[in-house]
Amino acid sequence: MTDPNAPRxxxxxxxxxxxxxxxxxxxLEVAHTLERTVRRAKLPFAVSxxxxxxxxxxxxxxxxxxxxxxxxxxxxxxxxxxxPDKALAALRAASVPDLMVQECRYxxxxxxxxxxxxxxxxxxxxxxxxxxxxxxxxPETVTVVRKRKEKTLVVADxxxxxxxxxxxxxxxxxxxxxxxxxxxxxxxxxxxHCTLPARTISITRIAQR
Amino acid sequence: MRYRSIWSEVAPLVAKAERPSRYINHEWGSxxxxxxxxxxxxxxxxxxxxxxxxxxxxxxxxxxxxxPGMSAERGFLPAADMCDALRQAGLPAFSIEGCAPLNxxxxxxxxxxxxxxxxxxxxxxxxxxxxxRAADRAEDDPxxxxxxxxxxxxxxxALFFDAINIGEGEESLPEGLEVIRSLRAQGxxxxxxxxxxxxxxxxxxxxxxxxxxxxxxxxxxxxxxxVEPGLPITVRKQIYRGFAQSSGWEPCVVPFAEAVxxxxxxxxxxxxxxxxRFCQAGMMYRxxxxxxADNVVSSVVEGLAQTGYDEVxxxxxxxxxxxxxxxxxxxxxxxxxxxxxxxxxxxxxxxSFGIDMAGLVAGQKKGGLTFAPEAxxxxxxxxxxxxVTEDDLFGAIDAAFEAGWRRCKLYFMxxxxxxxxxxxxxxxxxxxxxxxxxxxxxxxxxxxxxxxGASVALxxxxxxxxxxxxxxIPPEEALxxxxxxxxxxxxxxxxxxxHDPKTSFVEAVMSRGGREASYLVEEAWRRGARFDAWSExxxxxxxxxxxxxLGMDVAAIAQASYPTxxxxxxxxxxxxxxxxxxxxxxxxxxxxxxxxxCTFEHCxxxxxxxxxxxxxxxxxxxxxxxxxxxxxxxKLGTVAGAATEEGANAVxxxxxxxxxxGADSAAVANAAxxxxxxxDAR
Numbered sequence: 001m002t003d004p005n006a007p008r009x010x011x012x013x014x015x016x017x018x019x020x021x022x023x024x025x026x027x028l029e030v031a032h033t034l035e036r037t038v039r040r041a042k043l044p045f046a047v048s049x050x051x052x053x054x055x056x057x058x059x060x061x062x063x064x065x066x067x068x069x070x071x072x073x074x075x076x077x078x079x080x081x082x083x084p085d086k087a088l089a090a091l092r093a094a095s096v097p098d099l100m101v102q103e104c105r106y107x108x109x110x111x112x113x114x115x116x117x118x119x120x121x122x123x124x125x126x127x128x129x130x131x132x133x134x135x136x137x138x139p140e141t142v143t144v145v146r147k148r149k150e151k152t153l154v155v156a157d158x159x160x161x162x163x164x165x166x167x168x169x170x171x172x173x174x175x176x177x178x179x180x181x182x183x184x185x186x187x188x189x190x191x192x193h194c195t196l197p198a199r200t201i202s203i204t205r206i207a208q209r
Numbered sequence: 210m211r212y213r214s215i216w217s218e219v220a221p222l223v224a225k226a227e228r229p230s231r232y233i234n235h236e237w238g239s240x241x242x243x244x245x246x247x248x249x250x251x252x253x254x255x256x257x258x259x260x261x262x263x264x265x266x267x268x269x270x271x272x273x274x275x276x277p278g279m280s281a282e283r284g285f286l287p288a289a290d291m292c293d294a295l296r297q298a299g300l301p302a303f304s305i306e307g308c309a310p311l312n313x314x315x316x317x318x319x320x321x322x323x324x325x326x327x328x329x330x331x332x333x334x335x336x337x338x339x340x341x342r343a344a345d346r347a348e349d350d351p352x353x354x355x356x357x358x359x360x361x362x363x364x365x366x367a368l369f370f371d372a373i374n375i376g377e378g379e380e381s382l383p384e385g386l387e388v389i390r391s392l393r394a395q396g397x398x399x400x401x402x403x404x405x406x407x408x409x410x411x412x413x414x415x416x417x418x419x420x421x422x423x424x425x426x427x428x429x430x431x432x433x434x435x436v437e438p439g440l441p442i443t444v445r446k447q448i449y450r451g452f453a454q455s456s457g458w459e460p461c462v463v464p465f466a467e468a469v470x471x472x473x474x475x476x477x478x479x480x481x482x483x484x485x486r487f488c489q490a491g492m493m494y495r496x497x498x499x500x501x502a503d504n505v506v507s508s509v510v511e512g513l514a515q516t517g518y519d520e521v522x523x524x525x526x527x528x529x530x531x532x533x534x535x536x537x538x539x540x541x542x543x544x545x546x547x548x549x550x551x552x553x554x555x556x557x558x559x560x561s562f563g564i565d566m567a568g569l570v571a572g573q574k575k576g577g578l579t580f581a582p583e584a585x586x587x588x589x590x591x592x593x594x595x596x597v598t599e600d601d602l603f604g605a606i607d608a609a610f611e612a613g614w615r616r617c618k619l620y621f622m623x624x625x626x627x628x629x630x631x632x633x634x635x636x637x638x639x640x641x642x643x644x645x646x647x648x649x650x651x652x653x654x655x656x657x658x659x660x661x662g663a664s665v666a667l668x669x670x671x672x673x674x675x676x677x678x679x680x681x682i683p684p685e686e687a688l689x690x691x692x693x694x695x696x697x698x699x700x701x702x703x704x705x706x707x708h709d710p711k712t713s714f715v716e717a718v719m720s721r722g723g724r725e726a727s728y729l730v731e732e733a734w735r736r737g738a739r740f741d742a743w744s745e746x747x748x749x750x751x752x753x754x755x756x757x758x759l760g761m762d763v764a765a766i767a768q769a770s771y772p773t774x775x776x777x778x779x780x781x782x783x784x785x786x787x788x789x790x791x792x793x794x795x796x797x798x799x800x801x802x803x804x805x806x807c808t809f810e811h812c813x814x815x816x817x818x819x820x821x822x823x824x825x826x827x828x829x830x831x832x833x834x835x836x837x838x839x840x841x842x843x844k845l846g847t848v849a850g851a852a853t854e855e856g857a858n859a860v861x862x863x864x865x866x867x868x869x870x871g872a873d874s875a876a877v878a879n880a881a882x883x884x885x886x887x888x889d890a891r
Contacts (some may be wrong), residue, residue: 002812016578020235021220021223021233021235022229022233022235022465024223024224024229024233025229025230025233025465026228026230028467029230029465029466029467032465032467033237033463033465035517035519036463036516036517036518036519037237037517038517038518039513039517040514040515040516040517042235047548047549049546051574053511053547053549054549055519056693063228066224066229094517096235096236096237097235098235187394198729
């Protein structure tokens with residue numbers, strides 16, 4: 001550490017689920033809600049210094065509106081050590097059921113930020129009826145509009161694990177997308193561009209790595 | 210209709226809506242009582258993000274939920290995209306907690322927060338499948354009750370409500386609902402319920418009263434005529450007598466969506482007795498009742514802990530008038546230092562004490578300050594009873610710019626009774642002098658950063674005020690006066706803001722109209738008017754065409770002035786201040802004589818305390834020029850919207866600022882004091 005007098009914080013990584021109706025929250029709404037959850041949990045969070053002090057909290061890669069998750073991440077800097085199980089209990093008591101913290105553990109101060117550490121996400125899609133993976137037709141490219149500019153994405157660049165059946169659940173499939181420094185392909189957008197054999201019920205991020 | 214959740218049907222629409230979080234419920238603090246024998250939905254007639262912070266909504270939902278066997282839920286008008294999507298899908302408007310159609314409730318309450326929400330009332334009733342006219346409702350349709358600031362002139366809403374609750378609803382609303390519940394349980398007819406409510410204090414049932422012609426009304430001394438014997442001819446406002454002793458904290462919902470005023474709101478006092486003659490809030494929330502410093506501080510501590518908010522606003526019509534304000538702010542400051550919690554005061558006195566208090570909570574972050582001198586000359590300030598002198602203003606400016614503020618906004622009204630061109634030019638003069646004061650105290654190298662803005666709003670005459678008899682100036686004349694003001698300003702650092710008041714004729718008609726205005730509202734809505742407070746949605750043509758088709762001269766309703774012996778269309782509603790006092794105040798205005806604030810000086814005889822059997826309740830003595838005010842002579846001035854941050858100051862209770870908010874949808878949203886159904890103290 002370059003400055004021996006710099007304050008040392010304890011970096012707590014928290015994994016939470018986002019499900020049901022709350023999958024419709026925007027990234028910003030989730031962020032606000034989690035900050036308030038931390039305050040309600042009375043954890044000894046660190047506050048930034050300066051003109052406009054705010055909680056030292058960082059969030060993982062944004063989840064598209066409408067997509068649920070079992071593995072979202074936020075990192076919180078604490079000024080004092082709190083046993084992870086105690087922190088977890090406090091957070092859970094302050095959370096709404098569909099945005100519930102599942103796991104807390106301390107990570108290295110220098111570990112990469114959650115927003116960049118896990119570029120690959122695996123999603124699970126639930127269809128209205130049992131389907132066969134062969135029935136899903138994936139386009140070669142997807143054209144999206146970003147900041148009023150059209151951008152054509154080559155699906156193969158992002159789709160690192162193609163659609164795969166889930167054993168024992170014929171109405172479910174999984175696939176993985178990798179975020180690139182230049183951009184990413186949203187799972188819901190990809191599905192909109194695919195020819196699907198049945199209507200989708202839900203999309204859930206089930207792993208980040 | 211059976212009460213049930215229609216979530217599975219609306220979910221696909223919500224997923225595609227502009228902001229799904231408006232409709233999804235499940236927020237922290239949201240409560241649903243699964244079993245109840247009486248269901249009530251309290252509706253804010255605009256979108257979730259504008260209504261969620263409304264204190265009255267929170268207070269009343271809590272008050273009704275506290276009654277055994279009763280359940281209260283929130284309702285909001287879906288945003289325009291969702292209204293259309295629901296109609297197209299044949300689905301009704303629904304409550305938040307239970308996602309149940311509004312027409313499946315026993316009663317629906319709609320707050321009337323400001324004059325531009327009327328067509329939204331019809332929009333949500335119609336979207337819910339409830340006939341918009343009370344007279345057309347079937348026996349099993351919900352009883353639709355109204356309330357809030359605009360209920361003090363209920364006539365423009367008369368067709369649409371079964372009953373209207375006048376005054377503070379903490380106790381009065383649940384009482385009315387109990388009557389509805391017990392009568393419904395006995396199988397009583399809608400008309401029987403109307404009769405029973407009409408006999409209850411504070412409830413006005415417009416369908417039980419005929420409407421007289423102007424001549425008949427003047428001869429009879431009242432515009433309303435009971436359709437049957439035994440009905441009261443005056444409806445008196447109700448007040449919540451336990452306010453001062455009740456806790457400033459009560460459970461609230463913490464929204465996901467970014468709502469306006471999205472912070473903890475603790476109402477520290479209710480009422481303002483300064484007696485500005487244009488201000489409706491000042492008349493209708495009397496008497497003044499303060500919660501004690503101990504109550505306020507523990508409410509803030511509890512509220513922040515329970516909600517997780519990082520900001521608290523100490524709301525009221527005149528927060529720095531609280532007799533213990535210094536103690537409150539000092540204690541909160543030491544409790545939250547270094548925690549990132551911000552404390553804001555939405556209104557403060559226009560003097561150095563006000564700045565002192567603003568400085569206590571501003572910390573490092575000094576955004577802009579807002580003051581409301583309201584008028585440019587002492588003469589006109591005396592007319593409107595804005596007891597603020599130039600010295601007060603300059604003292605405040607000196608103190609603020611010395612303390613480090615660099616931006617300041619001043620609110621004025623144009624078109625006030627007796628205003629002359631000299632008064633208009635006086636605004637320019639005052640603002641320029643304020644700028645010179647700021648320059649004098651700011652170090653030379655920082656003078657470039659000084660910004661002084663003047664915001665000018667058109668005076669809207671309000672019911673139940675001494676200026677209720679005065680007409681609004683015509684739009685062309687307003688424009689001429691604004692241009693006169695613009696041309697009178699010489700410094701480039703001064704900006705004059707003027708919102709083209711396209712909506713002001715609607716506000717004036719809704720503020721001063723009689724029952725005929727409710728036909729106008731209905732016709733305007735039928736022609737497509739809704740979301741009138743949103744500049745992007747305001748449909749002026751619909752209103753103009755509606756007036757033409759009904760043969761109504763809306764300009765005359767807005768602009769006509771009357772002698773004070775003229776009976777106005779709301780005189781069957783009493784806010785406690787006597788007609789005699791209002792007349793006297795209007796006469797004093799003409800004589801340019803001021804009336805003191807009874808919480809600092811002697812009683813001015815408004816009649817509220819006598820009439821309602823109450824009294825001002827102060828936590829401590831209020832002393833003129835107290836607590837470090839430089840001005841021992843003690844000419845104090847409240848400020849409507851002074852806060853330490855722009856945006857956070859969207860207004861406590863001053864009509865001027867409320868009027869200035871005009872068509873700005875965010876600012877119209879919500880004011881401070883709650884109380885009656887609806888809490889927008891405008």
